[in-house]
Amino acid sequence: MHWKPDRKSHLTIHEQIKEWMRTRIERGDWTVGTKLPTQRKLAAQFEVNRSTINLALDELKADGLLESRVGSGTFVANNSWNVLLNKSQPNWQQHIDASIHKPNYHTIQLINEYEQYDHIIRLGTGELSPELLPTKQIERSLKSLSLDSRAIGYSEPQGSNKLRSVLCEYLKKRGIDTAPENILIVSGAIQALQLIAIGLLEEGAIIFQENPSYLNSIHPFQSAGMRMMPIQRDGNLTETLRIAKRRKQSLFYCVPTLQNPTGRNWTSEERQILYETCAQLQIPIIEDDVYHELLFEQSSSPSLKSLDRSGQVLYVGSVSKTLSPGLRIGWVVAPEPVIQRLADIKMQSDYGSSAFSQEIVAHWLSSGIYESHILQLREQLKIRALFVEKILEEQFKSVATWEKSEGGFYIWIRFNEPIVNKAMFLNLLKKNVLINPGYIYDTTDIHHIRVSYAYASLEELKEGLNCIIELVC
Structure with a gap:
């Protein structure tokens, strides 16, 4: 043994000795069961006090690399390889447990x-x-699409201008008057909720929701550190929202048409009351409207967004429930500053939704095939x-x-x-x-x-x- 600790190192002497011994075990120079030299001999070799050697040995024993045998000396422990293997690998479970996103039930x-x-x-x-998906029609429509190189590259931050323009016309049938700059194309409604959670709300914000709620099964807001608060709409809604809002920033999530999971529909009066109450208290609303096209009978109940005159409602739509979940196309309608903020975050996340999918959806909506x-x-x-x-x-x-x-x-x-x-x-x-x-x-x-x-x-x-x-x- 010719090695000696470096007295100019930033590491202490006993830390250098401990690391030297660990390296001998890792390289196999000292195999399991190897007897170490006596403390006296090690102290002489390294030109240090025996107390320094003793400290290094005690820490290696505590780590499970060495063991003492009464009357025999110090030896490389039987489980030293397992200890070293665990030490050399990341503790992924610890990373998982400490991560931001909450595990699902x-x-x-x-x-x-x-x-x-x-x-x-x-x-x-x-x-x-699968038997309800229009697979053959989509296949036929692909032959009708005319693509240029720009259309199948990265789309604009807010998504295909062609699709956003088509959506402006289509949403008029829902009573929603909007412009392309007020629309963001997203990869489904869940991504819309995730972008809103991390882009518009502070940690600890309150998310009001009707109970029971689909939100409890996906956790986009909970994982961003927000508090979910169930609301009974038949109670004193105004007072409940006012009291809760005093504490933190807040937002109301709802599915007024064919609510998930109950399938219930809000009446026109219920929609009006909620909108006016939230407008009075300046609580933004997310209207998740992905099911409205599947009503069996025509309804006179308006979308909340059609009542909106002050940018109070963030409207979320999608073709996942009606055309194909695999296309991964949805949209958010909101005030322009909100859309720009969400678009910026989306570009940092995935650099835009599928250009092919956007072309397909634009074609279906504009040609009448969709209806x-x-x-x-x-x-x-x-x-x-x-x-x-x-x-x-x-x-x-x-x-x-x-x-x-x-x-x-x-x-x-x-x-x-x-x-x-x-x-x-x-x-x-x-x-x-x-x-x-x-x-x-x-x-x-x-x-x-x-x-x-x-x-x-x-x-x-x-x-x-x-x-x-x-x-x-």
């Missing part, structure tokens, strides 16, 4: 996992069945809803209640007894039936399940509902 993680398996009957899925598809889709969904409601009427009437679907994907079933828990979810999963239990939308809810008639085939819907009633009864 275990039930939702299982839902996301099992939705990928073909043998699973998906009774809760918020997605169109024709929507008419057919509504009819197909209505057939499915009636099919499920017939089964419910025949088999579930004694154990549960529900409201007739007005459109969209869902029927919100309430069991008379508090039976909707993790055990029920897992027992159905064993039977290859996947449900969306109410507790993923409201942690206190042990009565409801969200049944979707949009994804599973009619045969699967019947089989899945039979499995539920057999388990319940």
Whole structure:
């Protein structure tokens, strides 16, 4: 041994000795079971006090690299390789646990996992069945598209100007008068919520929401450090919002048309009251309006954005529920400064949504193909809803209640007894039936399940509902 500690180093003498010994073990110079020289010999070799050697040895023992044997000396420990391996690798679990984004509920993680398996009957899925997707029509429309090199490159920060212009015309049918500079193209409604969370709100901001809420199952605001506050609209809404708003910046998230998960619709009066209350208190509103085109019957209830005269409402739309979730195209309509802020953050995140997808959506909206598809889709969904409601009427009437679907994907079933828990979810999963239990939308809810008639085939819907009633009864 010719090595000696460097007395000019920024490291202390005992730290240098400790690192030298660790290196000998890592390189295999000192294998498991190797006996170290005596403290006296090491002290003489390194020209240091025995107390310095003793300190270095004690720390290596504490690290699990060395062990003492009474009457025999100090040896390289049996588990030294495992210790070194763990020390050399990042502690990823520690990184995960300390990360900003909150993990989803275990039930939702299982839902996301099992939705990928073909043998699973998906009774809760918020997605169109492959047989309802206009695959052939999209394929044919691709042949009608005329693309130039600029159209398929990176789009403008706010998205394709062509699509934004088409959307301005299309949104007039919803009573929304806007301009291309007030629209941002996003990769679906969830991205819109994420951009709003990190781009417009401070940490600790309050997000008001109707209870139960889809927001509780995806966490875009919770992971940004915001507090969710459930609101009962039939109570003293003004006073509740006023008291809560005193503490922090706030925002109201809502799905007034075909609310997720309940499928309910707000009346025109309810929409007017909410808008005027939030305007009075200067609380911005996010109107998530991704389901409105799937109403079975025409409604006179306006969108909140159509009532907006002061930039109070951030309007979110998408084609994921109506055309194809794989296109990943949605939009936000908001005041220009807000759109510019969100566009800046989006460009930092993904440099724009798919140029091909934007071209397809622009073509469908402008050519009339989209509206024709929507008419057919509504009819197909209505057939499915009636099919499920017939089964419910025949088999579930004694154990549960529900409201007739007005459109969209869902029927919100309430069991008379508090039976909707993790055990029920897992027992159905064993039977290859996947449900969306109410507790993923409201942690206190042990009565409801969200049944979707949009994804599973009619045969699967019947089989899945039979499995539920057999388990319940």
